[in-house]
Amino acid sequence: MTQTTPPDPPGRTAAVIPAAGRGVRLGPGAPKALRALNGTPMLVHAVRAMARARAVSLVVVVAPPEDAAVAEVRALCADVTSGADVVVVAGGDTRQESVARGLAALPADVDVVLVHDAARPLVPVDTVEAVAAAVRAGAPAVVPALPLADTVKQIAAAPPGDPEPVVATPDRSLLRAVQTPQGFDRAVLAAAHEKITVAGDGATDDAGMVERLGEPVVLIPGHEEAFKVTRPLDLVLAEAVLARRRESGGF
Numbered sequence: 241m242t243q244t245t246p247p248d249p250p251g252r253t254a255a256v257i258p259a260a261g262r263g264v265r266l267g268p269g270a271p272k273a274l275r276a277l278n279g280t281p282m283l284v285h286a287v288r289a290m291a292r293a294r295a296v297s298l299v300v301v302v303a304p305p306e307d308a309a310v311a312e313v314r315a316l317c318a319d320v321t322s323g324a325d326v327v328v329v330a331g332g333d334t335r336q337e338s339v340a341r342g343l344a345a346l347p348a349d350v351d352v353v354l355v356h357d358a359a360r361p362l363v364p365v366d367t368v369e370a371v372a373a374a375v376r377a378g379a380p381a382v383v384p385a386l387p388l389a390d391t392v393k394q395i396a397a398a399p400p401g402d403p404e405p406v407v408a409t410p411d412r413s414l415l416r417a418v419q420t421p422q423g424f425d426r427a428v429l430a431a432a433h434e435k436i437t438v439a440g441d442g443a444t445d446d447a448g449m450v451e452r453l454g455e456p457v458v459l460i461p462g463h464e465e466a467f468k469v470t471r472p473l474d475l476v477l478a479e480a481v482l483a484r485r486r487e488s489g490g491f
């Protein structure tokens with residue numbers, strides 16, 4: 241009789257939350273991830289959103305690099321009770337560098353990584369679970385995305401203050417606005433971060449780096465509530481979403 245070796249058990253899924261940005265577009269104040277939404281810092285909402293997902297057993301938060309900010313983020317995260325462990329590390333000068341620092345803190349048994357902006361604090365847990373499940377099902381890179389509401393123009397570079405000349409109107413039906421969490425096979429994401437250096441040609445999202453390796457990236461449906469808090473009006477929208485959730489008895 242032939243003996244079959246049982247398959248290795250799957251490793252763990254971890255979330256890396258880059259939260260080290262300044263929030264320049266939000267205006268003067270504390271680093272964006274530490275600003276309050278409904279009385280709770282944005283990054284705490286983001287950590288809860290990831291930790292509530294059954295798939296996620298570890299959350300690595302990448303804090304603004306100053307010692308005081310790291311200590312503050314550690315204290316905030318100590319109060320987040322959930323099924324997931326939470327670890328805090330110091331971030332870098334760019335999002336890409338901050339994500340790389342988060343990846344460096346992952347233990348060996350993590351084989352799936354979700355990278356999620358602290359600036360998308362209201363992502364629904366179903367979206368997190370769907371991204372993780374698609375990676376577990378075999379996709380090396382998975383990105384939640386939505387169709388565009390606006391028509392998009394491609395421009396030519398112009399001197400500051402000059403009108404920008406339009407060179408093309410891309411077919412909107414073939415464009416998508418991408419969100420986070422972006423989910424990855426850990427080895428694929430690690431290879432992308434090794435090969436694409438910040439000093440060279442940086443990237444605005446992790447999936448873009450994986451694309452440059454020639455690895456396939458697939459999209460799944462995103463969610464309107466996973467929007468990124470970028471400008472002051474986004475804070476108004478985020479508070480309204482939280483109020484609606486409270487009224488309907490949700491989180």
Ligand SMILES: Nc1ccn([C@@H]2O[C@H](COP(=O)(O)OP(=O)(O)OP(=O)(O)O)[C@@H](O)[C@H]2O)c(=O)n1
Pocket residue numbers: 257258259260261262263264265266272273302331332333334335336338339356357358359360468469470
């Ligand atoms: N050096 C950086 C820059 C950004 N981020 C994180 O990357 C996410 C997306 O970035 P963005 O929304 O652009 O945040 P900021 O860089 O803070 O915004 P701004 O460009 O307006 O300063 C945020 O959660 C932000 O904290 C980071 O961890 N480290």
Ligand SMILES: C[C@](O)(CO)[C@H](O)COP(=O)(O)O
Pocket residue numbers: 335357417418419420444445446468
């Ligand atoms: C990762 C991201 O949220 C996907 O839309 C986005 O690219 C971050 O861009 P930002 O300029 O750092 O806000």
